[in-house]
Amino acid sequence: MVVSTVSSGSLLDVWLDEICRDIQLTKSQYGDAVEKYEAVANWLTRDGSTFADIRLRVFPQGSVAYGTTVKPRGRDEYDVDLVLLLHVSTDDAMAVYKAVRDRLYEHDIYAELTEEMNRCLRLNYAGRFHLDILPAKPQQGGDGSWIMVPDKDLDDWSPSNPEGFRDWFLEIARAVYVRAERGTEPLPAPEDADAKAPLQRAVQLLKRRRDIYFERNGDGDDAPRSIVLTTLAARHYRGEHAVAAALKSIVEGMKREISTCPGILEVPNPTRDEENFAEAWDLQSYRRFVAFVEALHADLSELDALEGEAVGERLEEMFGENVTRRALKAAGHRFRQARVDGTARVTTSGIAIGATATSRSQPLRDHNFYGDGP
């Protein structure tokens, strides 16, 4: 269960918030993901399964768990990640990997969909999503969430801590997560998927910007991993309530960190530092990442300085034309609704919604514009 603080602010912030609502999983896509997640969890854990008598837990990881989903461009599928934590102590990583694989093959439909990845088994629901199942065993030490996952390249276990990471991220976002003790932990409820904290919004926007930037500037393969962006964002977030301000300090922080790092930046899992999320970077892909952060910084500085129509043009360039236009209309509707509901406020800096009441702001009283409508 996730409880989060909704972002707030002036027109730019609400506009950015609406861009995020436009690019994240739709309610029905989300419902689809929940259904498939629960079905495969059930298949893996129920009577008759290889794992039926083993103590285990299933829990989500990745953007669905962090509340930062973004519909990918280019290919149609988004990612849903599930961890199957088996309380076993074997050293044989590949045996565990194969046991999960074989259990999936026992199912007529899953057998057709299963693809073997380096660490996880992927159910490829073509045109909809990839459901990535990560086998794992617990490991002593750390915060109690440490796990080991099988790695085919290494032919061995590899250290990880997705739950620690998720809890760390959601706490910084001030979205509180309540863990289930055993059995299958559900994905966050769809209603919660709608109300997002400013940090979650910032991560969505970073991912979206990344998708567009790397599409335009050549190689999509070099694009920085979402987990890298998510970690850096959470590390540099300073608790801002408004999305635009959050993005700004995050990007400034990233830029600073890059400039003070002599070689290729490492991005360890803050809850387990042997896990380096950026291990795949080489000199070329890292340089591309640095250029991307420069571009982000330039984008946001310009946005700061622009007024009026030029703002819309820049947002379209950053996040996509249609998305930006739809989002502005949605933002307009939201402002009107807030006035009617009594949650709109006004200060000398303009109209804001969701803003906390201060002595310098006053409520915007409801009224009707008059004269000829359009």
Add this chain to the structure above:
Amino acid sequence: MEMARKPPHFRVRTVDVHQQATFIRRDWPSFECKFNAGRLLARGNVRPSNISPLYTVGLSYRAKYPPKVWVETPSLRRREGEPDTPIPHTYNARTEGKERPCLYYKTDWRSDMLLARTVIPWFCEWLMFYEIWHWTGEWLGGGIDHDGGNGK
């Protein structure tokens, strides 16, 4: 929503022009207030949102009469490529260069209300929806047409 009926007659404690000015100066420090023959003339800057330009606007008010507001700079203009489409929710909509925002309907505002807490904020809000209308072609702030139709 029905057209508002004429309210029952009762005594409204009109706020005088000097008190109006006191609150305007306090809530909107950029505004200068002057008086001329019982009429308040206020002029100042408003920025409707964090991505809007700064507008210089004016307000004229005589006790018990409806306040008048107008935009000085940047001047109001019609949408590019649509020279025949008037700006929504304005007085003098058909006369380019003379449009004035239409901020409220009948009893939304009464002379016992503070301009600083009603008309000026509504003016900011009007400007924000005006900008959004420029971008999208849609007036999203709701409102009531002159013929009584309710766009709310």
